[in-house]
Amino acid sequence: MSFIHWVAVLGAVLLTLALTSSYLRWMPVTTSAVCLVLGVAIGPAALGFLQLNLDDASTWMEHLTEVAVLFSLFVCGLKLRSPFRNKNWRIAVSLAGPVMLLTIAGTGLLLHYGFELPWGVAVLIGSILAPTDPVLAALVQVNDARDDDSVRFGLSGEAGLNDGIAFPFVILGLLLMRQDDNPGFLGDWALQSVLWAVPAGLLIGYGMGRGIGRLTLALRIRNEDSTLSPNDYLALALIALAYVGAEALHGYGFLSVFAAGLGLRHEEVNSTGDDELPAEHLVQPVVGHQNVEPQHAVHGDTRRMEDSQVAAGIMMGDMLAFGGLVERAMEVFLVTLLGVVLIAHWDWRALWIGAALFCLIRPLSVAALPWRRLLNGRQRLLIGWFGIRGIGSLYYLFYALNHGLAPSIAALCTDLTLSVVALSILIHGFSTQPLLAWYERRKEQIP
Numbered sequence: 001m002s003f004i005h006w007v008a009v010l011g012a013v014l015l016t017l018a019l020t021s022s023y024l025r026w027m028p029v030t031t032s033a034v035c036l037v038l039g040v041a042i043g044p045a046a047l048g049f050l051q052l053n054l055d056d057a058s059t060w061m062e063h064l065t066e067v068a069v070l071f072s073l074f075v076c077g078l079k080l081r082s083p084f085r086n087k088n089w090r091i092a093v094s095l096a097g098p099v100m101l102l103t104i105a106g107t108g109l110l111l112h113y114g115f116e117l118p119w120g121v122a123v124l125i126g127s128i129l130a131p132t133d134p135v136l137a138a139l140v141q142v143n144d145a146r147d148d149d150s151v152r153f154g155l156s157g158e159a160g161l162n163d164g165i166a167f168p169f170v171i172l173g174l175l176l177m178r179q180d181d182n183p184g185f186l187g188d189w190a191l192q193s194v195l196w197a198v199p200a201g202l203l204i205g206y207g208m209g210r211g212i213g214r215l216t217l218a219l220r221i222r223n224e225d226s227t228l229s230p231n232d233y234l235a236l237a238l239i240a241l242a243y244v245g246a247e248a249l250h251g252y253g254f255l256s257v258f259a260a261g262l263g264l265r266h267e268e269v270n271s272t273g274d275d276e277l278p279a280e281h282l283v284q285p286v287v288g289h290q291n292v293e294p295q296h297a298v299h300g301d302t303r304r305m306e307d308s309q310v311a312a313g314i315m316m317g318d319m320l321a322f323g324g325l326v327e328r329a330m331e332v333f334l335v336t337l338l339g340v341v342l343i344a345h346w347d348w349r350a351l352w353i354g355a356a357l358f359c360l361i362r363p364l365s366v367a368a369l370p371w372r373r374l375l376n377g378r379q380r381l382l383i384g385w386f387g388i389r390g391i392g393s394l395y396y397l398f399y400a401l402n403h404g405l406a407p408s409i410a411a412l413c414t415d416l417t418l419s420v421v422a423l424s425i426l427i428h429g430f431s432t433q434p435l436l437a438w439y440e441r442r443k444e445q446i447p
Contacts, residue, residue, distance in 0.1 A: 009050050013038055013336050014329075030139060031328075032335045032390070033429035036422060039339015050340050054401075054414060061337075062398035068330035068391050069163060070257050072134040074239050075323035076160045077209075077261025078316065080153065081145040081269060081278060088150055091374050092157020095132075095366070095383065100162045102365035103130045103357075103387070104169050110356055115349065121409055124173025128397055128417055129357060131166040133390030134159035139432050140386045144320075145265065145278035151379050151439065155386055160262075163392045164201055164255030168193040170396050174403055192250065200251030202259045205242040209263025212238055213315075217271060220311045231318035238264065268316050271308035279313035280320060334391055335425065342422050350419030357420065358427065362387040382439055386432070389424040393417055 042049040107126035141156040246256030363384030
């Protein structure tokens with residue numbers, strides 16, 4: 001396939017989504033589910049417009065999925081405005097920590113005893129499928145920084161944290177397949193991949209987000225340059241530096257980028273206050289006919305607004321818009337590619353694995369924790385169901401494929417992962433909007 005074919009297919013998919021968006025809005029279906037079906041339709045199993053050999057494409061697919069997850073994690077961090085003392089953070093950490101560990105354990109046990117896979121392979125596939133996805137779960141995550149709903153905030157925080165926390169167990173699965181005769185490697189793995197890499201990634205990213213945010217606001221206020229500064233450049237720079245900085249010190253870059261977005265948001269809170277509107281809601285971009293750069297209109301009483309609020313609002317609004325655009329474009333492209341290769345890699349065992357993961361392992365893992373007053377029964381049911389798998393799992397799959405898997409194991413991991421992710425996109429995609437509508441109606445009925 002030539003480059004012109006790829007561009008033509010991507011353009012056709014985007015045009016289809018743009019023209020049908022007014023219809024899809026009223027249907028219980030997500031954009032991801034539509035892209036998956038379109039991918040199957042234009043793939044070799046149907047019209048044959050597009051073909052993709054994953055053996056040849058695994059390297060660039062790893063980097064492409066990596067970039068998609070990085071942008072999504074950064075935007076996810078920007079939306080979480082609540083202070084760490086808020087109870088919603090306890091929900092997010094519980095989901096990303098104990099719930100995910102129980103999910104990895106449950107899936108690994110199912111694969112080992114139910115499908116007779118070796119422990120290393122079972123742990124690897126369980127770790128690939130365990131994290132919920134920050135890219136495809138946009139509908140169930142926070143809408144914007146004002147949204148403090150416990151379900152959406154918990155799922156957003158989980159998606160931001162667990163992509164990095166799953167990484168140690170992906171590495172553990174790879175190590176188990178290579179060093180079964182050397183039990184001493186477990187100590188090194190725990191020290192390097194858990195005790196150091198996780199906190200290092202979080203601290204490096206958060207510190208970088210706070211520091212760069214403070215420096216940027218100070219410079220723009222001093223130079224009276226809030227409206228014309230290229231905030232998309234700043235977003236790209238912060239994502240890149242947070243990722244590279246963490247990886248250079250053997251921390252997890254995914255966690256660092258999420259924490260960088262979170263640190264930048266908390267620096268905005270520092271300039272506007274906990275009880276104020278998010279800064280981006282105080283300004284609105286306005287494009288004039290004569291201007292190349294976007295201008296911004298300020299809402300509210302400007303005499304009561306500080307320069308830091310205006311600067312922070314413009315910066316946050318531009319970053320959220322830019323990051324969201326990249327995130328949606330990458331989602332469309334990657335899910336369409338998943339549809340293209342799905343039929344060739346379909347594995348019927350994924351029906352049993354997906355059913356167990358979606359309907360038993362994830363809900364029971366959520367139910368096993370003592371939530372007390374953090375979540376009511378209805379919220380636990382929703383969080384237990386909304387364990388959407390997606391681009392994050394695809395990244396871990398291609399990471400594993402590029403780290404020396406035997407051909408038979410690589411084929412098994414590829415088939416099961418792609419099939420389960422596709423099932424999640426379809427099943428969760430068709431159930432998300434009706435369930436969320438039901439949840440919002442029930443919330444409104446409670447006095």
